[in-house]
Amino acid sequence: MVTWLGVPPFPQAATEALADDQLRANLAHATGHIRRKRAAAVAEVPDWENLRERATAIKNQVLSNLDGYLEQLERAVSERGGIVHWARDAAEANEIVIRLTRAAGATEVVKVKSMATGEIELNEALAEAGITATETDLAELIVQLGQDRPSHILVPAIHRNRTEIRDIFRATMPGAATVSDEPTDLAEAARRHLRRKFLSTPVAVSGANFAVAETGSIVVVESEGNGRMCLTLPQTLITVMGIEKLLPSWDDLAVFLRLLPRSSTAERMNPYTSVWTGVTPGDGPQNFHLILLDNGRTATLADEVGRQALRCIRCSACLNVCPVYERTGGQAYGSVYPGPIGAILAPQLQGGHDKQIDSLPYASSLCGACFEVCPVRIDIPEVLTHLRAQAPKPVGESVSMKGLGWIMSSRRRYEAALRAGSLARHLGQRGINALPGAAGWTVSRDAPLPAPQSFRDWYRENRS
Amino acid sequence: MTKVALFATCLVDTFYPDTGKAVVSLLTRLGCRVEFPFEQTCCGQLHFNAGYPEVARSLAERYEEIFAGFDAVVMPSGSCAGMVRDIYPRLPVSARARTYELSEFLVDVLGVTDVGAYFPHTVTYHPTCHSLRVLGLGDRPLRLLQAVEGLDLRELPGAEECCGFGGMFAVKNSAVSSAMLADKIDAVSGTGAAVLSAADNSCLMHIGGGMSRLKLGTRPLHLAQILASTRELTW
Numbered sequence: 001m002v003t004w005l006g007v008p009p010f011p012q013a014a015t016e017a018l019a020d021d022q023l024r025a026n027l028a029h030a031t032g033h034i035r036r037k038r039a040a041a042v043a044e045v046p047d048w049e050n051l052r053e054r055a056t057a058i059k060n061q062v063l064s065n066l067d068g069y070l071e072q073l074e075r076a077v078s079e080r081g082g083i084v085h086w087a088r089d090a091a092e093a094n095e096i097v098i099r100l101t102r103a104a105g106a107t108e109v110v111k112v113k114s115m116a117t118g119e120i121e122l123n124e125a126l127a128e129a130g131i132t133a134t135e136t137d138l139a140e141l142i143v144q145l146g147q148d149r150p151s152h153i154l155v156p157a158i159h160r161n162r163t164e165i166r167d168i169f170r171a172t173m174p175g176a177a178t179v180s181d182e183p184t185d186l187a188e189a190a191r192r193h194l195r196r197k198f199l200s201t202p203v204a205v206s207g208a209n210f211a212v213a214e215t216g217s218i219v220v221v222e223s224e225g226n227g228r229m230c231l232t233l234p235q236t237l238i239t240v241m242g243i244e245k246l247l248p249s250w251d252d253l254a255v256f257l258r259l260l261p262r263s264s265t266a267e268r269m270n271p272y273t274s275v276w277t278g279v280t281p282g283d284g285p286q287n288f289h290l291i292l293l294d295n296g297r298t299a300t301l302a303d304e305v306g307r308q309a310l311r312c313i314r315c316s317a318c319l320n321v322c323p324v325y326e327r328t329g330g331q332a333y334g335s336v337y338p339g340p341i342g343a344i345l346a347p348q349l350q351g352g353h354d355k356q357i358d359s360l361p362y363a364s365s366l367c368g369a370c371f372e373v374c375p376v377r378i379d380i381p382e383v384l385t386h387l388r389a390q391a392p393k394p395v396g397e398s399v400s401m402k403g404l405g406w407i408m409s410s411r412r413r414y415e416a417a418l419r420a421g422s423l424a425r426h427l428g429q430r431g432i433n434a435l436p437g438a439a440g441w442t443v444s445r446d447a448p449l450p451a452p453q454s455f456r457d458w459y460r461e462n463r464s
Numbered sequence: 465m466t467k468v469a470l471f472a473t474c475l476v477d478t479f480y481p482d483t484g485k486a487v488v489s490l491l492t493r494l495g496c497r498v499e500f501p502f503e504q505t506c507c508g509q510l511h512f513n514a515g516y517p518e519v520a521r522s523l524a525e526r527y528e529e530i531f532a533g534f535d536a537v538v539m540p541s542g543s544c545a546g547m548v549r550d551i552y553p554r555l556p557v558s559a560r561a562r563t564y565e566l567s568e569f570l571v572d573v574l575g576v577t578d579v580g581a582y583f584p585h586t587v588t589y590h591p592t593c594h595s596l597r598v599l600g601l602g603d604r605p606l607r608l609l610q611a612v613e614g615l616d617l618r619e620l621p622g623a624e625e626c627c628g629f630g631g632m633f634a635v636k637n638s639a640v641s642s643a644m645l646a647d648k649i650d651a652v653s654g655t656g657a658a659v660l661s662a663a664d665n666s667c668l669m670h671i672g673g674g675m676s677r678l679k680l681g682t683r684p685l686h687l688a689q690i691l692a693s694t695r696e697l698t699w
Contacts, residue, residue, distance in 0.1 A: 015639040323626045327643045363637060365630025365644070366513060368597035382554070388515030401511060405519035408474070408505040409526060424478050440638030444645060445673030448479045455472050455481035459500045463488065
């Protein structure tokens with residue numbers, strides 16, 4: 001059973017990840033490549049900024065009228081023969097999937113790549129219920145076969161190179177004992193393995209990239225065609241969708257279908273876009289269930305600053321430009337949502353506080369590269385500092401920071417501290433953050449020495 | 465004559481007084497009347513970024529009280545200027561002071577790119593994250609440097625990538641910060657420049673601290689010091 005339980009706080013997990021030279025090389029290569037490609041794909045669109053603004057406005061409109069749109073979607077899906085379920089949290093959603101799978105008489109499901117089912121740890125819940133889930137997205141399959149955890153939203157096996165993938169396939173995939181590390185060979189082995197699953201499994205589970213409220217249509221975009229197989233071959237289709245994935249109309253969808261591929265895979269258009277509306281008699285799955293998942297979203301929506309994270313379309317552009325992510329990879333974040341968006345989404349969806357979750361908003365230098373590329377203009381640095389403000393602080397740090405604030409709020413105290421050299425200790429050697437005993441700074445950098453004469457003393461003597 | 469208030473920043477006041485002296489010298493040379501209000505302390509960025517917005521708010525209110533009456537407030541820091549202009553309104557503290565980062569003030573307000581400086585050295589420039597992405601300084605600092613007589617400007621590869629400082633980040637996530645720093649230092653070294661410049665002493669303190677630890681010869685120097693340099697006075 002592979003779960004996120006027990007992942008240490010970010011600084012510790014990141015330090016471990018940094019020690020893995022292979023991981024760093026794989027990540028630097030992959031993120032560098034996709035970063036350059038994305039920049040080129042975006043530069044081709046003259047009205048990109050306008051598109052970002054429209055997308056932001058559409059998502060804000062949805063979030064401020066979410067209840068109405070959800071009911072509209074429920075009606076539309078039901079009218080077209082689908083069945084809508086509401087899940088308050090992960091446990092409820094997992095229970096519904098298990099019940100529906102059993103009702104279909106199945107012990108196996110095939111899965112379309114989905115962040116929502118990763119979030120609720122559906123595969124693990126299914127396994128406990130005696131149901132085998134097979135990931136059919138190539139990268140998700142690599143992660144699953146390797147008993148590994150995902151490290152990227154779009155490319156969950158980004159931390160693996162092809163030699164490692166060959167070894168995983170050889171060890172775990174039926175019929176792949178002699179596969180080479182050529183990408184075409186690896187893909188062919190996976191294709192043969194998966195084809196048998198597509199043709200024999202009666203239930204598919206998917207997520208959703210978008211749902212169009214006016215018609216009740218669900219949209220999945222993908223690159224490999226595995227999704228299309230899952231969405232059309234099995235008799236029963238179960239879709240788990242976060243409640244924020246709604247769009248009011250097809251015109252709105254058009255905006256996102258332009259933004260998402262360029263932001264995520266740096267393609268002008270993704271290879272497969274599947275759209276379905278309820279059930280079509282005689283064509284495709286004859287039983288369609290839509291599970292609308294809350295799992296912390298309503299609580300997130302209540303936070304005026306934090307709610308913008310719900311605009312996220314899971315493109316992963318922010319991961320690919322993040323200098324922190326590039327060096328640590330995704331597993332250090334301890335969540336299915338890594339990188340800058342994960343650092344603001346995971347703490348909000350989970351709610352509450354623990355050392356791991358509270359460390360995430362600090363896993364950023366606030367450089368702002370994520371905000372610059374986000375297609376729905378989520379001001380990630382703004383939410384990071386907002387969450388830092390809410391996180392419990394170590395007592396020593398809090399005392400020290402408030403003390404520094406007290407000094408800074410009076411000229412007399414400030415100048416006294418400046419002359420006594422204690423300001424320099426606060427701002428410099430002991431770390432800009434005045435963490436008692438923090439040795440972090442001097443691990444790799446020399447600390448500055450206070451100037452023999454402060455600027456203001458020089459000014460007083462020479463200028464005033 | 466433009467009446468300018470200098471906000472030195474707490475870091476410059478404490479560690480890098482030469483940056484402040486350079487700003488005074490440069491702006492005076494360009495015909496400004498510079499004042500240094502002694503009541504000033506810190507903009508509050510450190511507290512805000514660390515998760516203490518209440519402390520930041522009281523420092524922000526102080527700043528606005530002290531500086532509201534001036535034609536312009538100039539500071540040698542992209543990140544402190546970003547704090548005042550981008551963050552203060554969210555605290556919320558109404559931004560009454562007309563706040564500028566130095567290169568912005570020179571190019572946009574005074575309308576100069578050639579400030580009459582002389583600096584016969586090879587220089588590479590790190591644009592700093594908040595200058596780039598919060599203030600949107602663009603190529604203003606580079607235009608200023610290109611106009612400096614004798615200066616040989618070397619392009620910094622991956623210039624827009626963070627050096628790994630991030631205030632509290634450098635200590636709380638020291639290992640990741642150090643890895644980012646190592647790559648930045650490699651890029652700086654690769655240019656062969658004698659001087660690394662930036663519009664922020666905080667980033668320079670970070671990169672400079674790393675370069676000094678590695679005993680590299682490249683010298684960190686604030687943009688203001690280069691622009692203030694003449695044949696008679698130099699850093």
